[in-house]
Amino acid sequence: MRHPLLTLALSAALAAGCAREAAPPADTAPAAAPAATATTPAEADRDEHSYAEPHKVRITDLALDLALDFAAKTLSGTAIYTLEWRDPTATELVLDTRDLRIVKAEGLAADGSWQPLEFALAEKDKTLGSKLTIRAPQRPQKIRVGYATSPEASGLQWLTPAMTEGKKTPFMFSQSQQIHARSWVPLQDTPSVRFTYSAHVTAPKDVMVLMSADNDPNAARDGDYSFRMPQPIPSYLLAIAAGDLVFKPIGARSGVWAEPTMVDRAVAEFADTEKMIRTTERLYGPYRWDRYDMLVLPPSFPYGGMENPRLSFITPTVVVGDKSLVALIAHELAHSWSGNLVTFSNSKHAWLNEGFTSYVENRIIEDLYGRERADMENLIERNELREEYATLDPKLQMLALKPGTLADPDETSTATVYTKGAWFLQFLEQRFGREAFDAFLRGYFDKFAFRSIPTETFLAHLKSELMAKYPGKVTEAEIEEWVYGPGVPASAPQVSSPRLEAVDAARKAWLDGGALPDKAVTAKWSTQEWVHFVEGLPETLPVERLAALDAAYRFTGTPNGEIAQRWYPLAVRSGYTRANPAIAAFLQKIGRRKLIMPTYTALAKTPEGLKFAEEVFARARPGYHPITTASVEAVIAKAKQGTP
Ligand code: BES
Numbered sequence: 029m030r031h032p033l034l035t036l037a038l039s040a041a042l043a044a045g046c047a048r049e050a051a052p053p054a055d056t057a058p059a060a061a062p063a064a065t066a067t068t069p070a071e072a073d074r075d076e077h078s079y080a081e082p083h084k085v086r087i088t089d090l091a092l093d094l095a096l097d098f099a100a101k102t103l104s105g106t107a108i109y110t111l112e113w114r115d116p117t118a119t120e121l122v123l124d125t126r127d128l129r130i131v132k133a134e135g136l137a138a139d140g141s142w143q144p145l146e147f148a149l150a151e152k153d154k155t156l157g158s159k160l161t162i163r164a165p166q167r168p169q170k171i172r173v174g175y176a177t178s179p180e181a182s183g184l185q186w187l188t189p190a191m192t193e194g195k196k197t198p199f200m201f202s203q204s205q206q207i208h209a210r211s212w213v214p215l216q217d218t219p220s221v222r223f224t225y226s227a228h229v230t231a232p233k234d235v236m237v238l239m240s241a242d243n244d245p246n247a248a249r250d251g252d253y254s255f256r257m258p259q260p261i262p263s264y265l266l267a268i269a270a271g272d273l274v275f276k277p278i279g280a281r282s283g284v285w286a287e288p289t290m291v292d293r294a295v296a297e298f299a300d301t302e303k304m305i306r307t308t309e310r311l312y313g314p315y316r317w318d319r320y321d322m323l324v325l326p327p328s329f330p331y332g333g334m335e336n337p338r339l340s341f342i343t344p345t346v347v348v349g350d351k352s353l354v355a356l357i358a359h360e361l362a363h364s365w366s367g368n369l370v371t372f373s374n375s376k377h378a379w380l381n382e383g384f385t386s387y388v389e390n391r392i393i394e395d396l397y398g399r400e401r402a403d404m405e406n407l408i409e410r411n412e413l414r415e416e417y418a419t420l421d422p423k424l425q426m427l428a429l430k431p432g433t434l435a436d437p438d439e440t441s442t443a444t445v446y447t448k449g450a451w452f453l454q455f456l457e458q459r460f461g462r463e464a465f466d467a468f469l470r471g472y473f474d475k476f477a478f479r480s481i482p483t484e485t486f487l488a489h490l491k492s493e494l495m496a497k498y499p500g501k502v503t504e505a506e507i508e509e510w511v512y513g514p515g516v517p518a519s520a521p522q523v524s525s526p527r528l529e530a531v532d533a534a535r536k537a538w539l540d541g542g543a544l545p546d547k548a549v550t551a552k553w554s555t556q557e558w559v560h561f562v563e564g565l566p567e568t569l570p571v572e573r574l575a576a577l578d579a580a581y582r583f584t585g586t587p588n589g590e591i592a593q594r595w596y597p598l599a600v601r602s603g604y605t606r607a608n609p610a611i612a613a614f615l616q617k618i619g620r621r622k623l624i625m626p627t628y629t630a631l632a633k634t635p636e637g638l639k640f641a642e643e644v645f646a647r648a649r650p651g652y653h654p655i656t657t658a659s660v661e662a663v664i665a666k667a668k669q670g671t672p
């Protein structure tokens with residue numbers, strides 16, 4: 029199971045979400061309106077995770093002027109919004125914030141001066157943060173807000189020099205998706221609003237600052253940086269990082285930013301990036317964001333990757349030396365089409381970003397490394413989906429989620445949005461044929477470029493551009509079942525992988541009392557085969573059996589996080605305490621949620637395990653990102669409560 033934690037968190041999220049649904053959202057039609065009045069499209073697809081009212085007034089451009097202070101762990105300064113007033117009666121700008129100190133709000137007057145505006149910061153909601161209402165009766169074209177972030181901002185992590193590779197310079201980075209941009213910029217923090225941005229950032233002179241914008245590989249490190257993002261992006265793609273960062277090129281328009289000790293290894297690992305860009309362009313049209321660079325973060329980065337435009341943020345845990353985990357690069361690059369160009373309108377449609385991207389990722393892998401590798405990666409994902417679906421609430425197994433399903437948008441089901449989403453597109457590809465489907469997808473990215481859309485807009489396009497043109501290939505009922513039904517439809521195409529079948533046979537032979545697979549055989553195994561080998565082992569094994577595996581393959585202490593993610597929970601469940609020191613070291617070094625949560629979850633199942641988990645967490649916590657800290661705390665709290 030990929031995210032055992034999420035499954036637990038989700039049942040709670042679901043309950044909370046339903047409760048919220050019962051209360052009318054802030055911007056539904058006035059109570060006086062007759063019940064039968066049709067809701068406007070904007071209301072029908074309302075973003076439950078934002079207080080913003082973009083149908084009244086919209087931010088079209090953001091201009092930041094910020095000072096970065098490592099000692100105070102704050103960003104502070106001003107944000108200027110260019111506004112498009114849409115509703116003629118609107119006189120307020122409502123923004124999302126979380127833990128921000130709002131110093132002032134001003135409107136640009138006709139004479140060019142800034143005039144103070146009244147504002148109110150509402151009480152904090154645990155998930156959504158605080159609604160900031162700025163009264164602007166003159167409906168100014170620009171509003172300026174002065175603010176400062178909190179050292180605890182959920183979307184930022186501040187690292188001391190000791191927490192970096194180089195140990196000399198502090199480091200900070202943002203992670204805005206899904207709703208953490210509001211913890212470092214007051215914003216209409218919903219993907220349905222797109223804006224261009226510019227930024228001026230000051231920092232200590234020895235620190236390089238980068239953003240999801242036009243970073244200059246040759247920029248002088250002088251503590252004074254300016255950025256521009258001329259294409260309109262949603263708020264969750266706003267990103268910043270600062271530290272001892274150097275640049276090395278991969279190709280003419282791609283390269284790696286990283287700490288000096290990491291940059292060469294990363295350039296070697298990601299050497300195929302230029303080829304990936306070319307493949308994706310051949311399939312889906314030009315790369316529209318100018319440069320594609322990658323920033324390799326410290327191991328505390330809570331995700332595998334984040335598709336910040338022009339500068340993907342990447343975990344160092346994929347730099348394993350054999351390019352076996354570069355599907356992650358293909359994935360973040362693919363978002364340059366699916367997600368950054370055509371964007372979901374809100375988290376209920378997360379699959380439009382992640383499912384499409386997982387599909388494109390797999391096409392890139394197939395093109396560069398062959399069908400066999402692409403199929404292996406597909407099968408591993410689908411096995412995880414099968415496991416997750418054994419216990420996952422059916423409401424979270426639908427591609428398009430119903431209103432009120434998600435309390436916290438960080439807790440979508442990976443299996444659904446990524447794997448079922450991609451599988452649906454693989455189903456369509458199979459039925460319509462690759463040629464027709466590729467042309468269709470390319471047309472979709474063109475038609476909806478720089479727009480934010482709900483599932484229904486995609487479905488209408490699918491019906492007019494594919495189903496109507498090639499009748500009889502797919503029925504409406506089949507589409508309905510994929511998008512609005514739970515589980516995986518029987519129409520899902522199957523793949524097989526001879527290489528994974530060979531792994532199954534080798535594992536079975538050993539479990540049945542035979543010898544372990546020969547070194548000559550396993551020497552040729554890739555990460556995918558090792559992952560499959562460990563995943564297929566029983567829930568628990570006698571400790572001497574685990575010791576035999578360790579003697580042969582040295583799983584304990586593996587530098588490969590994908591293997592560790594699966595091996596350590598098995599060790600914990602089996603009472604193989606010899607692995608404990610390595611487990612502690614792993615949990616202290618790595619902050620990537622996907623890799624470490626299964627081990628915390630396994631530990632929390634027994635009193636001794638829980639005690640060990642708490643000890644390790646206490647030591648690891650100062651180095652964890654707020655998102656990871658929250659996940660670990662939730663697992664420990666739940667275990668302490670005891671299951672009802
Ligand atoms: N956009 C996601 C990361 C994300 C999703 C952050 C939802 C916050 C909320 C990114 O593109 C992603 O999918 N990352 C994956 C890696 C991928 C290869 C499956 C991850 O981090 O595990």
Ligand code: ZN
Nearest residue numbers: 359363382385
């Ligand atoms: Zn993604």
